[in-house]
Amino acid sequence: YAIVKAGGAYVPLDPDHPADRLAYVLEIAKPTAVLTRTSDAVVLPHGTPTLDVDTLDLSGRAETTVTDADRLAPLRADNTAYVIFTSGSTGRPKGVAVSHRAIVANLQWRQTEYGFTADDVILQKTPFTFDVSVWEFFWPLIRGASLVLMTPGVEKDSPALAAEFAGRGITVCHFVPSALAAFLAAAPSSAALEALRLIVCSGEALPPEVLRRGRELLPATLIDNLYGPTEAAVDVTEWAPGPHWDGTEVPIGSPIANTAAYVLDKALRPQPAGAVGELYLAGIQLARGYLQRPGLTATRFVAN
DSSP: OHHHHHTOOBOOOOTTSOHHHHHHHHHHHOOSOEEEOGGGOOOOOTTOOEEETTSOOOTTOOOSOOOTTTSSSOOOTTSEEEEEEOOOTTSSOOEEEEEHHHHHHHHHHHHHHHOOOTTOEEEEOSOTTSTHHHHHHHTGGGTTOEEEEOOTTGGGOHHHHHHHHHHHTOOEEEEOHHHHHHHHHTOOOTGGGTTOOEEEEOSSOOOHHHHHHHHHHOTTSEEEEEEOOTTBSSOOEEEOOOTTOOSSOOOOOEEOTTEEEEEEOTTSOBOOTTOOOEEEEEETTBOOEETTOHHHHHHHSOOO
16 A cells, blocks of 8 residues: 555565565566565565565654655556566566556446445455455455455365354455355355355356355355456456356456457457457556566557
């Protein structure tokens, strides 16, 4: 929150990641500083600029609202808000830079679509090296809702996770479909989840049998299927089962507001319905490109 408010872009580092990945991320991102705590004892490459927030002396600092007069440069909608690195499963990890404009557009769509209120309680359970965490962190702030940080390790213990839902009155959360399948297989009590009104699924294909099971156990909860690559502000397509869903297929759905999706051939020509092609996305939720990779950015982010 402080980084974004100050006008900078944040790059999450997971201390549990291999040292060579951390070194690579730092080499590409070239951060002004790495925010950490002395108690974390994170081993970083020699010469990495660090700032221990637990020992930082803030006495004498103004408590007034940060404005452009306090920043090194004006904060604009096209400034980068965050950089998330891809997994690296298809080559070297790529740092995807996403603007304030892009993520705000996504949050505005979510608010219009789901109607968050100050009574909602969202569970922050996604590691912040994944872009799903971005909406978990920032969506509650735009409506004055409550944000609950999940107890570490609970996500792997379905009964404990159900108890977390019940004890905190969680109304909204995210599940990767495989994790949702494991959670539902433990047959959590519907009474323990009575406050839950929305489960957002993304990150993997949502199997129809998992969706059917979820609707049986949680009839009052909307289970929504969303899709989006790291190269866009979180999710760009959405689909939810209607009353006439036949239970056999879970598509990625239709583009959300201010977003377009095309199926094109190798020459970037639109394909007819039923033909095989590549999925291309357009709209203000697209990322600015890849950090320190201008050639790849020019190849992947083509003129529309």
